[in-house]
Amino acid sequence: MLPKQLLCVPAPDPVTAAILVAAAPGFAIRHAHDAAGAHALLRAHPLPVGLAMLAMPSAAGPLDQLLREHCRTRWVALCTGAALDDAACRRLVAGHCLDFHTLPVDVARLRQTLGHAFGMAKLDVAPGQAPHAAESPASRLTGSSEAIARLRRQLRKVAAADAPVLIWGESGTGKELAARAVHEGSARAAGPFVPINCGAIPASLVQSELFGHERGAFTGAGRARAGLIESAAGGSVFLDEIGDLPLDMQVNLLRFLQEKTIYRLGATRSQPVDVRVIAASHVRLDDAVARGTFREDLYYRLNVLTLDMPPLRERREDVPALAETFFRDHARERPAHVRGFSHGALEAMHAHHWPGNVRELHNRVRRAAVMAEGRLIMPHDLGLDTAGMPALALHGARVQAERRAIEAGLGAGKSITLVARELGVSRMTVYRLMAKHSIAPPARKREP
Incomplete structure (x- = not known):
């Protein structure tokens, strides 16, 4: 299960820290004094949700590379009005953050946003899989096969x-x-x-x-x-x-x-x-x-x-971890809007024979990270053909699981609030998934 942890960078003042405790019930909050400290922490222990504190316009520069490299963490920005007046801060928020809040903190709204961010992080991680794969300290012999x-x-x-x-x-x-x-x-x-x-x-x-x-x-x-x-x-x-x-x-x-x-x-x-x-x-x-x-x-x-x-074809389960490592390695080269791999891209990489092995994977990921036009890298960005892939692959299984979970909850007469609580996501996530799967909202009961 994905740990419910929150990273705050840079470390807030005592008053803001106390407010964050009230706004993030159930979260284990970790603080990093600066972007370098946050980078080291996320490398060792990837966290699902992050809070980027933009108190001054000068904060955008150090945080930009951090948020760009650790794009699988769901980032929420806490900004002052002065920071939002700065173009660099606005680009950072628009390019890397799921949402932003202006100071002073609205506790109720921030609590809902953090719940939504954690729910999105859970949807992005397969069961038993960490957000970032560990890599060998002596070399780049990444993988768990x-x-x-x-x-x-x-x-x-x-x-x-x-x-x-x-x-x-x-x-x-x-x-x-x-x-x-x-x-x-x-x-x-x-x-x-x-x-x-x-x-x-x-x-x-x-x-x-x-x-x-x-x-x-x-x-x-x-x-x-x-x-x-x-x-x-x-x-x-x-x-x-x-x-x-x-x-x-x-x-x-x-x-x-x-x-x-x-x-x-x-x-x-x-x-x-x-x-x-x-x-x-x-x-x-x-x-x-x-x-x-x-x-x-x-x-x-x-x-x-x-x-x-x-050869890579004999250790296909290592392909996502290797691809994620190469994606992070070239964070400086890729556009800010490119956030990671689509499920289709992961399936296409798993199905590919990889005659060029890890070197071929590295080159395809680097090219795709630079050339991709959407927020997620697609199979065609990698130059991979999806023809002949199994119809019910990883993405299809997840889509069906999402639909079944929501339909089962609503079919049992439960409210959207209760369904969201049982699934561990926010109500907004449930509404989004209902729209995605064309699930009609439950009819309200009329008063007698």
Whole structure:
């Protein structure tokens, strides 16, 4: 069940705070002294309803980004007349708030507004689902599916060791994020993390880029230069798409893994380097060994600790949490009127196959957040086709549940006030839902 909590930012004076207690019966009221404090609190503990105190015109600037990023919280503004005379405050209220009240507070009206805001928040959250999904502190491996939970458990075990790691996964599954999580959870976390895309380095420069060179080693080498592996000393080097490394360079990498020393190009002596190697590939290296494009001895040197990244189609229940995370990440880019995802968009994302995995989802959400014209992102904003989707999907089930709940209450002869109380929403929400589902109001009984 959604907790009945209210956030007030910035913290009000003692008199206003006492009035809010009377206006919000049943709410647990939490205070944040400023927008930064509210942002940290909402990141850790998402709350359904928020009160934005606009006592002065200057308050609009700090609060705008807060309300934009935490748009799933239902915001109500408390404004002074001076604040409403300011254009920035008016834009903030119109773009982000469910309703607003002018000071001094009308307790009865504010109580009704807060009840309505909480009712709207309840309609927006599926049973058992939090308004904002928790995200991994070490990486963006967001989700609560069994596949991602198993991966997190494996990451903790792998990070505690210091052996080479081999990560396999389709393109876009987050292999570099997993590698960073291994590094940040290890004893080498204070050292550098150096990612290298082996497929992006020209074959003629691989030796110099990875191992460095001495002065005069080749034309144009005017000074000595450390390689990328050497620059990761004390930390971790991430060799992405290691299957694209040329065979002759695989020999040098094997020597480094065996001896923990490197030879700079043009050097006459080796030098030790303390680096943990984390490698990744979107192709199975055992298949590459069978084809003769990858050295078998190097494969066994790397294949000590392994991690398999699950594709997004195998963890579809994580799609809403990931989409919400990406939506918040690009809060500065999107127009103020875009507040979140429609139920149709969530259904379309759940039904999509995601050949590009998390990277594809990220790109679609970012584009939709910028280009959407309505308050909610629709399937066409994401570029997703809704043809062939189940007729009775999540949105349809919710619509039917809303209609049945109201019809059952009114059919039993209950008043709208009693129906609203039993459903935990305001009378205005019940009236809105009756209009949405074309439910006629109950006939009033005539006096005898």
